[in-house]
Amino acid sequence: MELKRAAEGEKGFEKVFAFLRERLLAGSLKPGDRLISERELATLLGVSRPIVREALRALTVLGIVEIRDRIGTVVTRPDVSVLNDFFTFALAQQADMLDDVMQARVAIECQAIRLACERANIADFERLQRTLAKIGETIDEADAGGMADFEFHRAIVVASHSETLTVLHSSMAGLLTHSHRSRRELVQAFPSMKTYLIDDHRRIFDTIIARDPERADATLRKHFAIGDEYRRRAVVGDIDKTSDKTSASR
Amino acid sequence: MELKRAAEGEKGFEKVFAFLRERLLAGSLKPGDRLISERELATLLGVSRPIVREALRALTVLGIVEIRDRIGTVVTRPDVSVLNDFFTFALAQQADMLDDVMQARVAIECQAIRLACERANIADFERLQRTLAKIGETIDEADAGGMADFEFHRAIVVASHSETLTVLHSSMAGLLTHSHRSRRELVQAFPSMKTYLIDDHRRIFDTIIARDPERADATLRKHFAIGDEYRRRAVVGDIDKTSDKTSASR
DNA sequence: GTCTGATCTTGGTCAGACCAGTATGCTAAC
DNA sequence: GTTAGCATACTGGTCTGACCAAGATCAGAC
Structure with a gap:
């Protein structure tokens, strides 16, 4: 019954x-x-x-x-927004999950860049080139800079030509943009970061051009690690001159 | 009004x-x-x-x-089943997405194993050990073997102690179990596969024990690559002795 | 004090109705 | 014969009010 x-x-x-x-x-x-x-x-x-x-x-x-x-x-064709909605809700109730999501993001992107090395076409290269240039242009702006950063990383995922990876990546976009932005706010704090941001992204771009999956993965992973390091240093109070910046956005 | x-x-x-x-x-x-x-x-x-x-x-x-x-x-606390539903529907209408999902799965697991190397505790090791043993025990059974295979991989993700990765991974579980199972059906076809399955999982386990993220990632990645290779060979008709097996389950 | 049952409330569902536009076909004008 | 125009039969979007079954609650009986 x-x-x-x-x-x-x-x-x-x-x-x-x-x-x-x-x-x-x-x-x-x-x-x-x-x-x-x-x-x-x-x-x-x-x-x-x-x-x-x-x-x-x-x-x-x-x-x-x-x-x-x-x-x-x-x-309709299955849409991304579902995952987007889900993650939005899911993360809203577990704020501590943000760090976790970053890990997932790293996972997605590192796999994506491997595929990108194999599958990227001219259009993808051009998009990467464009977004890379944008990063250089907006290096001193927090908002635009964060956006450019995100666009570059998104271009990598798009270049993987994997629908699923793209979907997963963009579903975390909302959360990641914040991290991109806050990273940019650290630029004023760490002059060395300007070099890091530009050169590192350039290096990543080169690995895709070279179609070297292993090096691409490793480079991208290192990129994230360095970003983490900067953020960690900022948290422990290694910043002195721009304490207003950081406190303002929090 | x-x-x-x-x-x-x-x-x-x-x-x-x-x-x-x-x-x-x-x-x-x-x-x-x-x-x-x-x-x-x-x-x-x-x-x-x-x-x-x-x-x-x-x-x-x-x-x-x-x-x-x-x-x-x-x-309620956000549940994974949503993603499961989504992937199920999405897959039904875009069969080519399966390969794509596999890529995402690789991404998740490779990131997970890196984290697992850092975060795995005794309980995780024991679970891995158990599931590893199970793989050996059920090596000749398609269903149980596929399940054991899946359980081992799941144990890796669980050992990463990342909620998000776990969620993502299990959301693709429904689709992956099929792939695990079909892989097991190839065991009879390729005697060498038996060795591959047992030894390879053992090697993966060892890398986690050694807490060597780089080697773990590489080993796991190679594991997937070899699996793909077997599957490819099966598809192109490299099997002769057990054609009944494969045709029966298809 | 405990048990019991009436009542309130909740979700689950239905039937019928109205609105506002779309699609279509038929008529009437050219 | 062709086409412009309009009436009509759809479609989704919504509301109202109603009924049912069963959990929750509390008053009253024991």
Whole structure:
């Protein structure tokens, strides 16, 4: 009695969701397809329209389907925003997870740069070149600089031509931009950092151009390690001249 | 009559969802908290109950909230299953994504093993030891063997003591178990694989014991590469003696 | 003090209705 | 014959009000 999985014992929402999931997974519903109307779906499955809407809304947040006002519901290509939403919520409730996410970010990027070495094309190189130049131009600006930094790293991931890696990386973007920005705020504190930021990114770029996965990975990893070191030094109070900067943004 | 169209431009579902998201992200709604009833929420936000249910259902599939029948809606700790669902759907519609996910898996695990070298404790070592032994014991069984293989790799990630990495890794678990299993089916085809499976995992284990991140990463990476190679060879028809095995499971 | 049952509340669901635009087809004008 | 125009049948978006089943609660009986 407790498990009525046998028949169509599922009730309401589950029934509709299962019905749609089945078609989706089986492939009889492919991206671009238009679902039958909510009303039809309701009568077809013997449930009310609000229930159907619940199921459709569920699929919407999963990025599988898109409800278009007055048009209909269409199957979409799986979207990134789901992971984005999830991480946003998940991290909001566990702030200590930020350091953890950084680790995941390192993981993603190091793998991405390996793939980038193999798969990057001219367009990717150009994008990397552009973003690299941007880093040099915005070296003295916290916001723009942080953005440029992020764009460069994103370009690496994009160059991996891996949808999954890109998705994972961008889903952490929101959290990472902050770290990029705060790193830039340290530039004024550590003059040496200016060199580090420019040269290091340049070195990373070179490894991709050279298509040397091992060296790319190692260089990128070192890049992160040095960044950590700077941040650590800042935390322990190695800064004196720009204490206003750091305190202001915290 | 149309109250609040002016203020909160969002309509219906968006309004409720935004309202809840705000509280969730701000932290005023923490895991374990019970939300106000659907009816109250409806009147509070000036929408109908079905709309509120849509929003709650959306949060449910995101694993942020749990609707308990006749009890209420409570905030839960973000769950991995969302990612699982997502990948399942995403994969069904883009089969080529599997290879992509494998790359992400490699990324996660290689980062995890590095952390594991630093952070693994006695309990982690014991778990690794246990799962390693299991691999040897179940070397001739496809199902149990695949499971043991997976458990070992999971133990590595767990030993990294990184929540995020663990979450990401297990979210791909559903897909990976299949790959683990199919790999095991190749054991009969390639006698040499038996050695590969046992010795290679042993080597990986040793690197963690030695707390040598670089070697661990490299060894694990090579492990995956060899696995890929076996799979590639199987695909191109390098198997002759056990064609029944492979055709049966496909 | 404990047990029991009525009542309140909660989620789960339904039916029917209205609105606002879209899509379509049919008519009427050119 | 072609096309401009409009009526109509859709679609999603939403609301109202209602009923059910079962957990939660508390008053009253024992």
